Every structure is written in C-alpha cells, then in structure tokens.
Amino acid sequence: MFTCGMKESHQNSISFPCLPAPELEALVGFSYSRNLTISWDSVFEVTIVALQLQFRQAVLLCLNFMEEQMNPASCLDVASFAEAYGLSELLDEAKDFVLRNFREVSTSAKFRDLPVEKLLELLHCDGLCVSSELAVFRAVISWIEANPEERLTHAGLLMSAVRFPLMTFREFREVRAINLQMECFADKNVELYGSALKEFGFSLPNSQDCYRVRKPKDVLVVVGGDQLNCDVGQRVPSREMWFSNSLRSGTGLVKEMEWRRLGEIPDKPKFRHGVAVMQGKLYVAGGCYFYAKDDVMKSAYRTDSWMSLADMNEARSNFSMAVHEERLYAIGGDREINTNTETVEMYNQDTNSWSIYTAGAVKGGIFISGGFDCSYSCLASMFLYHPDRGTTHLSDMTQDRAQHCMEPLRGHLIVAGGVCNLRKFYTDQLACEMYDPEADSWTALTPLPVPHVGAASAVLEEKVYVLGGYSQEDYTESGLVHRFEHSTRRWENVGKVPSAVTDIRACILRLPQHLRH
Structure with a gap:
C-alpha cells in the first residue's frame, strides 16, 4: 500500500451538521458543536468512524472533500487510505491525480516514503504525465537520496524503468553526471551509467518503452x-x-x-x-x-x-x-x-x-x-x-x-x-x-x-x-x-x-x- 499518514494543516475544510455527537466525540475525540469541521488533519479519522457507524452522509462528504481538495501533498495519503479501505473509485481518482501531477508529487515528502514496489508501478505506467522524461529520472534520484545506504541497491532496477530514449542529448548529459557520481558514492558494485547509455543510444525508436501514452x-x-x-x-x-x-x-x-x-x-x-x-x-x-x-x-x-x-x-x-x-x-x-x-x-x-x-x-x-x-x-x-x-x-x-x-x-x-x-x-x-x-x-x-x-x-x-x-x-x-x-x-x-x-x-x-x- 501507499505510505499513509497525517499531513500538515491546510486552510481547506468543510462543515456538515446533524451527525451523532456522542459516537463521533468518543471515537474521534473531537469536541462536537452544531457543525463538525473536516480538514486534512481530521478527514481520515472521521471517514473511518463514519464507515464503522455507517453514516452514509458523512462518508460521502468526506470522500467529496478528499477528491475536490486533493493536492500533491495529500494524494499519496488518499491513495493509501482508499486502498486500505477498498474505496475503488477514490483510489482511481488518487492514482490519476498522481499520474497527472507527477512532477509536483515527486517533490513532496510523502513521495520519498514510497515503497520501491509502488514507485516502480508508477514509473512503468504509460500514462505517467511529464513534460520531459528527465523529470522521471530526477524523481528516482530524489527517492534514492532520501536513504542512499538502503536504496542504492534498488537503483539499477529503478533506472530500468526510466525511458531514457525519450530524452534529448542535453537532458542525458545530466543523467551521465549524476549516475557517475552515484557509482562513485556507492560502496557496492552499482553500474548505472553504462546501462542508461545503452538504453539511450540503442533502443528501438518504435518500441513500447520509447513513448508514454496518456x-x-x-x-x-x-x-x-x-x-x-x-x-x-x-x-x-x-x-x-x-x-x-x-x-x-x-x-x-x-x-x-x-x-x-x-x-x-x-x-x-x-x-x-x-x-x-x-x-x-x-x-x-x-x-x-x-x-x-x-x-x-x-x-x-x-x-x-x-x-x-x-x-x-x-x-x-x-x-x-x-x-x-x-x-x-x-x-x-x-x-x-x-x-x-x-x-x-x-x-x-x-x-x-x-x-x-x-x-x-x-x-x-x-x-x-x-x-x-x-x-x-x-x-x-x-x-x-x-x-x-x-x-x-x-x-x-x-x-x-x-x-x-x-x-x-x-x-x-x-x-x-x-x-x-x-x-x-x-x-x-x-x-x-x-x-x-x-x-x-x-x-x-x-x-x-x-x-x-x-x-x-x-x-x-x-x-x-x-x-x-x-x-x-x-x-x-x-x-x-x-x-x-x-x-x-x-x-x-x-x-x-x-x-x-x-x-x-x-x-x-x-x-x-x-x-x-
């Protein structure tokens, strides 16, 4: 699953009336007034309680909030939550948001906490929407640098998911510089630049990996x-x-x-x-x-x-x-x-x-x-x-x-x-x-x-x-x-x-x- 956790406070919120105060106050710990305000700080807990108590109106309001207010800082948490609770429509919306806004999402703290399997799933997706494949390469480097001692072992596998033939020669110069630097930094025998160069220079131009289709x-x-x-x-x-x-x-x-x-x-x-x-x-x-x-x-x-x-x-x-x-x-x-x-x-x-x-x-x-x-x-x-x-x-x-x-x-x-x-x-x-x-x-x-x-x-x-x-x-x-x-x-x-x-x-x-x- 995607890594799930609470996010920093945001201004966006919704309020809805007429929810049973004792259950929500006891299970969620919010002081109840006439209206209950939902924000990114509380929406996951309130949704869980609403699902358990089968408060359909509250569930719909929470799900609408997550869809309408989704942003690069929250989308991975929404995807993880939707996957954990079997909310298929919300999961599709969250995954689509990640693909549409991959460059912005890849700069978030949550992105650097992704399991390698989830990162590979994103990288292999044809529908990944980026203006340049260089943004995909930079995202991989950012993920590795968050914990290089453990993640360098995955570097070769992740690099194989970057579609280097989509890059220009100027963009590939950045790949060369960073990959050679990472090879020197690694304690183990990590060979990155040679395989990237082979993909960049010798892949068939009409192969499936030579384009992304959204x-x-x-x-x-x-x-x-x-x-x-x-x-x-x-x-x-x-x-x-x-x-x-x-x-x-x-x-x-x-x-x-x-x-x-x-x-x-x-x-x-x-x-x-x-x-x-x-x-x-x-x-x-x-x-x-x-x-x-x-x-x-x-x-x-x-x-x-x-x-x-x-x-x-x-x-x-x-x-x-x-x-x-x-x-x-x-x-x-x-x-x-x-x-x-x-x-x-x-x-x-x-x-x-x-x-x-x-x-x-x-x-x-x-x-x-x-x-x-x-x-x-x-x-x-x-x-x-x-x-x-x-x-x-x-x-x-x-x-x-x-x-x-x-x-x-x-x-x-x-x-x-x-x-x-x-x-x-x-x-x-x-x-x-x-x-x-x-x-x-x-x-x-x-x-x-x-x-x-x-x-x-x-x-x-x-x-x-x-x-x-x-x-x-x-x-x-x-x-x-x-x-x-x-x-x-x-x-x-x-x-x-x-x-x-x-x-x-x-x-x-x-x-x-x-x-x-």
Whole structure:
C-alpha cells in the first residue's frame, strides 16, 4: 500500500451538521458543536468512524472533500487510505491525480516514503504525465537520496524503468553526471551509467518503452471550422467533430495527439460558432456556414442524439458562449458579416427558450476580454459580466487583442493569441498575459511561438490548449496545437489539429468508454 499518514494543516475544510455527537466525540475525540469541521488533519479519522457507524452522509462528504481538495501533498495519503479501505473509485481518482501531477508529487515528502514496489508501478505506467522524461529520472534520484545506504541497491532496477530514449542529448548529459557520481558514492558494485547509455543510444525508436501514452478521463473535442484559401469559393467549412483519445510523448521533445472522429454536426457546416458544455452535454449554436451577408445562423443543438433546440433570437457569429449557474449565455459577436452586436442571450433548458439580456456584474459573473469595437479596432478592455447586476470594468490588458483565446487556470485567466492593432492594419498578437481576479492585475507570460488567430482553446488536466488558427501577417494556416503549463510557464507544441484549421471551437467532454477503444 501507499505510505499513509497525517499531513500538515491546510486552510481547506468543510462543515456538515446533524451527525451523532456522542459516537463521533468518543471515537474521534473531537469536541462536537452544531457543525463538525473536516480538514486534512481530521478527514481520515472521521471517514473511518463514519464507515464503522455507517453514516452514509458523512462518508460521502468526506470522500467529496478528499477528491475536490486533493493536492500533491495529500494524494499519496488518499491513495493509501482508499486502498486500505477498498474505496475503488477514490483510489482511481488518487492514482490519476498522481499520474497527472507527477512532477509536483515527486517533490513532496510523502513521495520519498514510497515503497520501491509502488514507485516502480508508477514509473512503468504509460500514462505517467511529464513534460520531459528527465523529470522521471530526477524523481528516482530524489527517492534514492532520501536513504542512499538502503536504496542504492534498488537503483539499477529503478533506472530500468526510466525511458531514457525519450530524452534529448542535453537532458542525458545530466543523467551521465549524476549516475557517475552515484557509482562513485556507492560502496557496492552499482553500474548505472553504462546501462542508461545503452538504453539511450540503442533502443528501438518504435518500441513500447520509447513513448508514454496518456488517455485522460476527459477528452478535448473540436467542432466545425474553416480552411484558408485565397479563393473564397474554394473554402470548405466543416461539420466534423473530433476528440483527442490520447496524448503521446515521444523521443526527445516530440509530442503528439491521437485524434479520433466523433461524428458530425446535424446542421450546416459551421465556423465562428459557439460551443459550451453544461451538465455533461455539448451545446453548439450560431456561427457561419459561408461568407455572404445572410450566412450567419441562429440555430442551436445539444448532444442528446443531437436534439434541436429553440433558435436564438439573433443570428450571431464570432461570439462567446459560456455557462453560468446552469444557464447558457451567448455574448456579443456579429449578427451579420462585419456587423457586430452588444446583446446577450440566455438559454433556459427548462423552457427551451432564449431570452435577451442587456449588458451588466459583480463577483461570480462571466469575464470578457478584448475583442473588436464598432469600428473594428482591437480592444484591451476587461469586463466582468453578471446577467442580473450589470457589467463591471476591470483593469485593462497590457495588450490589445481580438479573435484570441481566454481560459481559466488555477484561479487565474490566461489570454493568448489573436490579432492586435498596427496603425491602420492588424498584425499577429503573440504576447500572452495572465489576469489575477483578486488583485485585478495582469502579468506578462511567455509569448506564443507561432500566431494563433481565430484559434480554439480549452483546459484539459490543468493545462491550456490553443488549437489551430492562422497568421494575419502572411495569411498562412497554423494547424499546430500548443499547450501551456502553469508550473513551467512555457508553451510546447503537442501536435496538430485533425481537419479544419481556423475558426474551430473546442470543449472538454467525458465520453463513454466504448468510444475510446
């Protein structure tokens, strides 16, 4: 089992009422008041008592706390606890968290207490999610250095689980230096560098050990889109939908995405449309099917065997679609080609109807950044919109931009890509920045390596993906997918979009397992 123990105190906690005070106070030792507060200091003991006394409500609350508040310092304890008490769903969640956040987890004190068998199990897993195999090697070294006298005997076995062919030559230089140092330090005949060099230089490039393949529980879905062609009449907008079945880390820094076809939109081909996910269902609305004045749509669909919904009140394209408090909102955009609108519509699934809202907000609303004004100049503005309370003007971005991406990440907002003003023209906006809602301030981030104008974006496993688009400068397609990770603050190329390139839309869905195999 994973090593289990109590963690340092954290601020996160939950409270729940109406639990039998005498039993909990006697068995757990907490003084009982009207509400019992659960934190990382107490959740394991309270869960044990609740399981013994069969307090179902308390058990569910504790399990929800462990899932929702799981972090790199607690996930190994949660895995150990779930394994000990036969909580299979919680164990799966904890193991998945460890694999998704391996680099952060490997720096925790609990990681250095792992039994060698559990460490090997992690290292051998194809789904181990790391930006570089060097992070796996460093994790092994950290584990050995926690108790070198006893653990050096396991070094050779652990090194065999590191996939050295995935490293670059520069990364392998660190392996050489550390392994030779460890060989000199060891009292016994520990040979590490030679075997690592053999794996690095002579393994077959297509063997199973030469890549790691992760299949996230949720998938990235891309919907519709267009392709660039100077001859507008030759463009073929798309009805297709694709999903990323797996993420693959290959030799060196090579990353790939395995795309599979999901189906087609039951409407006309769409680009510049809106997509959103509400209660596990995908909604698709509006957009264009070509470039004429009357080619903007107001239709809407939901993935209940593609149920047709009520039309929006206004046809619109290039708009934002967001979910707030179980309501769907279509915000701004163009009601005709090159004729924009400031209106907002709300979809009520209970009545299958759209209602027009006027702009307006306080905390708990929808953030709106940049875009075009009525004269089609790019804006640097940032607003917080609330359907019932109005609009609050926040600190402007440091850069103006339109046709860009904005996604939430760890309590912040990441904006990337798009176009910006250049005298009387537009140019590619490569600059990226991050908004802090608490401080109402912006911080510059690493720029995008290539232009992404009219790209799609989504957040999968706490990483921001920007997909496709084009370059305003030379009007070439950018079929690449770039991924931003908060811990490294860098963008990396992870593959290409499967079909249409520009004005596509993306979202995150959980698909039935039969579609994944």
